[in-house]
Amino acid sequence: MVLINENYNKLEETYLFTRIAKKRAAYAEAHPEAEIISMGIGDVTLPLCPAVITAMQQAVQEMADAATFRGYGPEQGYTFLKDAIREYDYRAYGIELADDEIFVSDGSKSDTGNIGDIFSVANVVAIPDPVYPVYIDTNTMAGREIKLLPANEANGFCPQPPEWHADIVYLCSPNNPTGSVLSRAALEEWVAYARREGALILFDAAYKAFITDPDVPHSIYEIPGAMECAIEFSSFSKTAGFTGTRCAFTVVPKVLKGRDSEGREFSLNAMWNRRHITKFNGVPYIVQKGAAAVYTDEGRQQIAEALDYYRANARLIKQTFDELGFTSFGGDNSPYIWLKAPNNMTSWEFFDLMLEELNIIGTPGVGFGNQGEGYFRLTAFGSHENTAIAMQRMREYFSTK
């Protein structure tokens, strides 16, 4: 009988979102009249913008005609998309990238997991707590040693460079789940740590489109020296509502190096390229045309409106919490608000209260790690109407408590 990868037995049994879904389904069945408002899953609700829709319709038409039909494309992505990324996501912030430093993929979830393929399992990985579960799970599957970087109220939910050595560090900013952002100064400290320790930063910038604070960089490569110590992951999911359309990109600078056990150096860009062209066959042409449309004048205008729509929800949520005297984080550079549960409730106690008393679904912070105990994540991705109703329910319930 085939031998399994035994690391899978070390994974957490129960899924956070599966457990939430079960509790929700049970409540809905017992209370069919309840109007449950979902602020839990980090999924967008606005449709794709018109510029993207038009581009994809044209692309579908091209696929109907042999003269314009596209079969296999370059696995790393079409140049028409990579050129736009280089221009608007990097050159606009003073960063010059080569075409072959960008790798288009179907998602940062895939990339932040698959990047591990090119690294030895002997590397020690530093991962924040609380955190997006994929970083922990994929390194557990690989069998790497994980050391946690606590993010908590004391450090404003911004993990600090540790005293100890790590070979690989995951950072996510703007952060999922806490909504906190690493300032320019904080990122400079992290780059300094990485250069000092010879560590590689895996920087998840999936939420960068929500940045409003001018002191928050839009790419880790705005920090001098970061090209030599960081890989950056970006996604169209939250920027342009592509959660069900699937497009992302990873930047691996050509100066970035790794070593073998004898100290010989190797290009991580060449290794990621090899992984990418061997285990992946590219993002659909239609989807890449849609993603490229995000960078046109109309596209940029339209997604800015969508982002402002969600930001308005975030402001309302944050404002409501401030008025209620709650402690909360995020919401200003992020679609997530990280609430300290009132009255010292645990995350799940607060989840149950919110579901049963207010018919609102959020995500218990402890599901993202031990440092999340006592916290609760709400998202700004719903409609204005539902967000307003949810906040009104909270005002009415908690003002009297």
Added chain:
Amino acid sequence: MVLINENYNKLEETYLFTRIAKKRAAYAEAHPEAEIISMGIGDVTLPLCPAVITAMQQAVQEMADAATFRGYGPEQGYTFLKDAIREYDYRAYGIELADDEIFVSDGSKSDTGNIGDIFSVANVVAIPDPVYPVYIDTNTMAGREIKLLPANEANGFCPQPPEWHADIVYLCSPNNPTGSVLSRAALEEWVAYARREGALILFDAAYKAFITDPDVPHSIYEIPGAMECAIEFSSFSKTAGFTGTRCAFTVVPKVLKGRDSEGREFSLNAMWNRRHITKFNGVPYIVQKGAAAVYTDEGRQQIAEALDYYRANARLIKQTFDELGFTSFGGDNSPYIWLKAPNNMTSWEFFDLMLEELNIIGTPGVGFGNQGEGYFRLTAFGSHENTAIAMQRMREYFSTK
């Protein structure tokens, strides 16, 4: 400095298709008047069929409206697509699968590589020679021991169960690159081997749509006992022209088991499910709607016409080779024809002759493995016109030799 995965250094340096592209580009530059006909890369040339186009246009429209917009879908794929797969790809052949035994993905290239994640690196893997390079490369990246199963003229390019033990066996039928198919009897022998040895068969059925011989099964699960020893990979790439649209599915029966080093048994379906939901976020909604349209009455009719178009090319190629007295394989249940190079030429000698004398690009068999030396792969995916011109050039050149 981060430690790399040193297995990457064991990979072959030069890419088969990169080398071909370079030679082609050099020739084209030196002979700009040459009308080069490409029969090398296994890429389709007919556009997506009308039923698929219509379905995708409707799906794009749905994504434009908040009421019908789709965000994150189930990572394993939408039930509307899995239901069609169960009905037309399995029930039609007497095979009953559960919904959760099917995993929709972006490609068999991804799946045949990523499946390795759930297995120990200690497994010995049997891989045919010649073969689609991904099986070799992905197992080399993982660090597994690979033992080759020779496919050659003596066995009609159908690898036979070996005398020795393997934990995992890759089989591809109809075969890339040789176009050979494993008959029902041959598959029964392989299933018997797997059951006897406790081996797991990874069965790549990407080309099953080209089967015409009624004695060739359309799924390995037509063989009794195969559910307990095989995972099957299928793809829309060649069936429906989705090489640039990206959709596939993998079946992992729930009875399939693996073990740990202590002999405890684990469900491979549960493990693949865990890998899939942790490292992947689903195929685009638009693409899944297109794939589902392949199974409608119109879709099935239209893809049958496209497949017949390519089959006509394959017949012409095979017929031409027969008339010229060449030895060739494939072409009757496959879009590939595997030609023994005349006059004992090596694969690359024949490649150069075909490019320089006839302006035809094919793929040197040695690029797929040592057993491919002296052979040459041609594809039936071109236009009728180009295929006819190419065959005429071959008749004129080789009839006089």
